[in-house]
Amino acid sequence: MMGLMVSEETRTESRTTMQPDIPGPPEQAGRTLRETSPARAWTTRLVILGIVLSALNLRPAITSLGALLEEVRDGLGMSGSVAGLLTSVPPLCFAVFGVMAPRLARRFGPGAVVCAGMAAIATGLLIRPYAGGTVGFLAGSALALMGIAVSNVLMPVIVKRWFPDRVGSMTGLYSMALALGTSAAAAVTVPMTEALDGSWQYGLAAWAALAAAAVLPWIPLVRDRGAAPSGRSDRSGPSDRSDGRQRHARDEAPALRITRSRTAWALAVFFGLQATAAYITMGWMAQIFRDAGVAASTAGLLLAVTMVMGVPLAFVIPRLATRLPHQGPIALALGACGLAGYAGLYFAPAAGAWLWALLLGVSNCAFPLALTMVGMRARTGAGVAQLSAFAQSTGYLISIPGPLLVGVLYQHSGGWGLPIALMAALMIPQMAVGVLAGRNRTVEEEAAAR
Numbered sequence: 001m002m003g004l005m006v007s008e009e010t011r012t013e014s015r016t017t018m019q020p021d022i023p024g025p026p027e028q029a030g031r032t033l034r035e036t037s038p039a040r041a042w043t044t045r046l047v048i049l050g051i052v053l054s055a056l057n058l059r060p061a062i063t064s065l066g067a068l069l070e071e072v073r074d075g076l077g078m079s080g081s082v083a084g085l086l087t088s089v090p091p092l093c094f095a096v097f098g099v100m101a102p103r104l105a106r107r108f109g110p111g112a113v114v115c116a117g118m119a120a121i122a123t124g125l126l127i128r129p130y131a132g133g134t135v136g137f138l139a140g141s142a143l144a145l146m147g148i149a150v151s152n153v154l155m156p157v158i159v160k161r162w163f164p165d166r167v168g169s170m171t172g173l174y175s176m177a178l179a180l181g182t183s184a185a186a187a188v189t190v191p192m193t194e195a196l197d198g199s200w201q202y203g204l205a206a207w208a209a210l211a212a213a214a215v216l217p218w219i220p221l222v223r224d225r226g227a228a229p230s231g232r233s234d235r236s237g238p239s240d241r242s243d244g245r246q247r248h249a250r251d252e253a254p255a256l257r258i259t260r261s262r263t264a265w266a267l268a269v270f271f272g273l274q275a276t277a278a279y280i281t282m283g284w285m286a287q288i289f290r291d292a293g294v295a296a297s298t299a300g301l302l303l304a305v306t307m308v309m310g311v312p313l314a315f316v317i318p319r320l321a322t323r324l325p326h327q328g329p330i331a332l333a334l335g336a337c338g339l340a341g342y343a344g345l346y347f348a349p350a351a352g353a354w355l356w357a358l359l360l361g362v363s364n365c366a367f368p369l370a371l372t373m374v375g376m377r378a379r380t381g382a383g384v385a386q387l388s389a390f391a392q393s394t395g396y397l398i399s400i401p402g403p404l405l406v407g408v409l410y411q412h413s414g415g416w417g418l419p420i421a422l423m424a425a426l427m428i429p430q431m432a433v434g435v436l437a438g439r440n441r442t443v444e445e446e447a448a449a450r
Helices: 002-018 026-058 060-065 069-076 078-097 101-108 110-130 133-160 167-195 200-205 206-220 238-251 263-291 298-308 310-322 328-347 353-363 366-376 381-401 401-413 416-438 443-450
Strands: none
Touching: 002 110, 002 206, 026 110, 026 133, 026 167, 026 206, 060 069, 060 078, 060 110, 060 167, 060 263, 060 298, 069 200, 069 263, 078 133, 078 263, 101 110, 101 133, 101 381, 110 133, 110 206, 133 167, 133 366, 133 381, 167 200, 167 263, 167 298, 167 310, 167 366, 167 443, 206 443, 263 298, 263 328, 263 353, 263 366, 263 381, 263 401, 263 416, 263 443, 298 310, 298 353, 310 328, 310 353, 310 366, 328 353, 328 366, 328 416, 353 366, 366 381, 366 416, 381 401, 381 443, 401 416
């Protein structure tokens, strides 16, 4: 019910935004609308293109490395524990740099920050294979992950501001593109590396080209400092200016005491636990299959299958979530698939490899569910920005030990039994906090009540 109310409320605001009252004779108003509508439509299409291309680049830096982790370890002389540290770098960077995103967006505008983020991804992916040694590889990875971190946080904000009446569908499109980029990197990296003389450096650096392409749509939006996407004419009258001031005041409202909200904490923990599962999967699943006797190319395809499951489901789940008053049942269903997938990896990793990959792919769709709940659990764009930064930064901090601990357990136990048991155990609290985060309430209500 809350989702429907918010949708109706945002539809009304969107109509008000897209159809401003223009002073003067009717024919002058008609001319002004005809002059500004094409510009608005062009800018909206550009934003959609930017969202899709950016989403495609938010995971290849990680899954391409997962597909070639054994080659990178051999090439750089890494131990299992150091490789586990490498798989923990993404959530660490997301936590550290993600918290800066709202402040950067207020100063420079979200379009400029995402544009810079895509440039950082391209630069980091290009230099990290050739930086020399483990330290240089980590530094190049950190630069790319910094760009991913700020874009992660700002994508829900951009969706909420530009498409307030289509949060579910646009989040689904963004999540679907993210899943497509994730799975493509997992599937293509190994064959592409073989085609490039077997050099893992070439195989990893090639993804910089996709990130460079994602810079282009944001360049015209660099000067956008957060004004409403209405294409209002500077010739607007007093009523338009008053309405604009009211919206600006609403967007610049005092910061919420977000830590007073139980829903914000539940969403942060849910985000952290699903990120733990996702980064363990992206960093280690291909190695699990390879150690079980699966060929390297097939292991890469299995990881790609896990990631590609997010393409259709990432579009369906947000739309379904916005139509339900409580998103807890979705979190429970996804968690059950994860438990079944981990049980399969434990007892018969090679025999049922394709089925386990499918089940874990469904479970990993907790990410688009978390993004959708970020948009639903706050009333305003400013609230979404603050909740997104809090949930993602806190969540990624929570997720840091997981991949590292898996690497340590794997090295010292000599097998995958203990790491897989850890993954399954973490799924239980993820399901519990998913139910709490899915309750029909907003962080503004909870912060004001405490």
